[in-house]
Amino acid sequence: MNVLLVAGARPNFMKIAPIYRASLACRSVRCSIVHTGQHYDREMSGTFFEELEIPQPRYSLNAGSGSHAAQTATVMVAFEEVCLKERPDLVLVVGDVNSTLACSIVAKKCGIEVAHVEAGLRSFDLAMPEEINRMVTDAISDHFFVTEESATGNLLKEGKPAARIHEVGHVMVDNLFHQVERLSRQDVARLDGFHLKEKAHPYLFLTLHRPSNVDCRETFGGIAQALNQLAQSRTIFFPVHPRTAKMMQEHGVHLAERVVLLPPLGYREALFLWKDAEAVLTDSGGLQEETTALGIPCVTIRENTERPITVEIGSNVLAGTSPQGILAGFQESLAKKERARVPPLWDGRASERIWKVLTEGEGGANIS
Structure with missing residues (x-):
């Protein structure tokens, strides 16, 4: 089986890495990595691929940035050439970025089967570009690999055949457990964060990058107000996304x-x-899912989530974007910590199950 494994941006590689590594145990599978280059990332050096224990991509499409339409079109044109050259039996896509959508469409137009990993997730918010990518990709996929029961329910409601839906667990969790184990064997004193952690107990960790949160001055200002109040009693480590840094300057957002x-x-x-x-x-x-897998309380600064299971089992609190909601969500997350659970099949073996389904027709949970 000749398989093209597609990644569009650095976070996608965290998902395809365990899938690629698991493919090496399948003698009947020839798996090639395609990097669409949807986002230029100077961090993606040779060392990056070595750390993930995967080879450099066989194909790099260098699509670059641009509007959603321009980027999708560029990926489609370049990926079509790869498909015509390789004639793969299957194109395997992950997640919900523009490359996921673009490569799925091209594959189907070329008569190639498509497998979607993280299928069926829905925020039901069509203002999110990712939601459109998820819906369209699932509309044309042949194999659906899902991470949670709600995704299965969404796909069944949309008329997808139960026999094609496979609950396999979560490849992000596969990679997470792999990396945690590697950290346990590493001299962490050499990491930049080592001395930061020594000086701060307890501390919080923050990521913030969505346009809906950082592009609006009023919304970003309210979030900053909540963060500054939390910072009165604890340190917050905040790796700043380039987009967020730009909007902080434009809006005059000041953090404690x-x-x-x-x-x-x-x-x-x-x-x-x-x-x-x-x-x-x-x-x-x-991060909503990774924190769930490790039992770390999570506060999601959004009005909705396409990962509802993390909220249902108690590890994640959907706080909204108001200062009051974020502060209340933080207190709720700490109170729920002891009752949080890990979803079924989030055990680090999702990638093995995916290949078992694709090569043997079995391996995922029964959806009938």
Whole structure:
């Protein structure tokens, strides 16, 4: 089986890395990594791929940034050439970025089957570009690999055949457990965050980058108000996304001294900090799930989430974006910590189950 494994941006590589590593145990599978280059990222050096224990991408499409339409079109044109050259049996896409959508459409137009990892997740907010990418990708996929029961329910309501839906767990959790184990064997004193953690107990970890949160002066100002109030009693480590840094300057947003502004961090550096945090505050999707897997209280600074299971089992609190909501959400997250659970199949073996389904027709949970 000739498989093209697609990643569009650095976070996607955290998802495809365990899938690629698990493919090496399948003799019948030839798996090639395609990097669409949706986002230029100077951190993605040879060392980056070595840390993930995967090879450099076989194909780099260098799509670059641009509007959603321009970026999607550029990826489609470049990926079509790869498909015509490789003639793969399957294109495997992950997540919900523009490259996920673009490569799925191209594959189907070329008569190639598509497998979507993290299928069925829905925020039901069409103002989110990612929601549109998720819905369209699922509309044309052949194999649906889901992380939670709500995703299965969404797909069944949309008319997808139960036999094609497979609850396999979460590849992000596969990578998380792999990286935590590697950290346990590493000399962490060499990490930049080592001395930061020594000086701050307890501390919080924050990520903030969504346009809906940082582009609006009033919304960003309210979030900053809540952060500054939390910073009165604890340190907050905040790796600042370039977009967020730009909007902080434009809006004149001022954060308290105990909100420690950091440059964008590599995956392992960030993990080293947030895995021991009192709580994580974020508007990211992936961190909601990773904190759940490690039992770290999470406060999601959004009005909705496409990861409802993290809220249902108590590890994640959907706080909204108002100062009052964020502060109340933080207190609620600490109160729920002891009652939080880990979802079924989030055990670090999702990638193995995916290949078992694709090569043997079995391995995921029964959806019938």
